Amino acid sequence: MRAALIGAFALMFAAPLAAADMPGVTETEIRIGNTTAYSGPASAYGTIAKTEQAYFDKVNAEGGINGRKIVFISYDDAYSPPKTVERTRELVERDEVLAVFQTLGTPANTAIHKYLNAREVPQLFASSGAKAFTNPEEYPWTFGWNPTLEDEGTIYGRYILQEHSDATVAVLYQNDDYGREVLEGLRIGLGDKADEMIVATASYETSDPTVDSQVVTLKNSGATVFVNIATNKAAAQAIRKAHEIDWKPVQLLNSVANSVAAVMKPAGTEASEGIISAAYIKDPTDPTWADAPDMKEWNAFMDEYFPDGDKNSILTAYGYAAAHTLVKVLEQAGDDLSRENVIRQAANLKDYVPPMLLPGVSVTTSPDDYGVIENMQLMRFNGERWELFGDLY
Known part of the structure; x- marks a missing residue:
């Protein structure tokens, strides 16, 4: 199955791709889909997608991806898998997005990953640590982002x-x-x-x-x-x-x-x-990182593009790092933004370090290894902030 898929990709890369071969992509935009919990029992996590939208606004303001602006279409699924399925079908079949990005939660991603794989739509950097989302043999169109x-x-x-x-x-x-x-x-x-x-x-x-x-x-x-x-x-x-x-x-x-x-x-x-x-993410409240270049950049980003966002929330740091990872993949893809090449690039990240990750944590993927974040460190809450201890696992 793996060899056949890679062989098919190679044939498709041999000739220039027409616009019809790149769903969700025009000369001026790249449509990316998302569902998350803006309401319901997990609504606090909605700030992740809001941060991602803000980062895409920043990328667009700076010229986009090779001249194309990211159009981030994000729907509320209320952390309800049936709603996730409905909203995801709308993203794929009506909005014709290039990829689905950072769907929130294991139950939601589990509800849609077979559908997305059957439709050959990239399910990129799911906001979940389920093992099923790091299984290229069975689900070659799905990448998780979190440690399992x-x-x-x-x-x-x-x-x-x-x-x-x-x-x-x-x-x-x-x-x-x-x-x-x-x-x-x-x-x-x-x-x-x-x-x-x-x-x-x-x-x-x-x-x-x-x-x-x-x-x-x-x-x-x-x-x-x-x-x-x-x-x-x-x-x-x-x-x-x-x-x-x-x-x-x-x-x-x-x-x-x-x-x-x-x-x-x-x-x-x-x-x-x-x-x-x-x-695996730097805690914005930890003064240890106050002078780190990526923390300074994140603070400047928050001030300009997400001033209503919570700088004390690690969820905003998480969204910022995840959005950077998607942009890295799109940049690597160049002008070939076919779904096949986007997956190929997601499986070709080498020692990439998104901002806001703890020291020593980096991203390396391959066609046989879809694990994105694979290190963590223990920490203890002192009543005001987290304090790291021990080594990276």
Whole structure:
């Protein structure tokens, strides 16, 4: 399958491509599609796409991509997979976008990746860490962007084994592919001791108004470590509830919910202090990076193109880095903006370092390796900001 696909690409590259061979591309524009949660239980993540739009505005103001302006068509799917499917079909069949970029969330991307692969539409840098989105053999038109959920869970399991080998563990997780995949990674990291150490798990639905009852149940297990696998709203609720009921375990929080602005501060400074998470993006609130060139550039970008954006939110840094990665691919593609060449370029990033990534984190992809971000570092919240510790995993 791989050889046949590459062979077909090679034949198509042998001759100049007509405009009809480049859906979503004209002499003056490149249409890129997106769905995200501007409303619903994950609406805090809508700031990612707003940041991406702002960065594309900057690129367009500076001349675009080889003279073409990026037209970013972004629809609200409310973090509801059926709505994601509907909006994505509109993007492909009505708006005729070149590619779909940064669809938010594992459930949403899972709902559309077979459709996009069947239509041979690039699904670029999905805002998810599901393993399925780094599988070129089965889904050659799909790239994830985040570190895989399983790998992140494995990091937490290894940390627990190393630092709290006698602990008992309770886990809150979102009841979907995202939550289950992080939980599976945690079990992998704990290895043979997983069944012994994990004494309680509780799931929640994104439609649940609170996770208070789940946190009370987990506390009653007597666990000394609490692993919080949740998106922003539920994660903040869980942190706050644990504090209210005087449960004081070692807490580990998955990276999708470690925003200071969206989670840690709403949960409360005292409740959040000491929580451990993992990162690959520079925290804008960390003074360590104040003089870093990319942080200065990001601040200037925010001031000019997204003045209403939250400079304390890591989500704006994330959106900025992801948008840079797409622009890099489009620039590499040159005037051949066929879908086939865009995928080819996405699979040909060499030691690329988007701004706002932690030192040592870079992007290298190949036709056999669709992993984009593959490193993370642990960090601890001091009540005001995150402090990194240890080495890159």
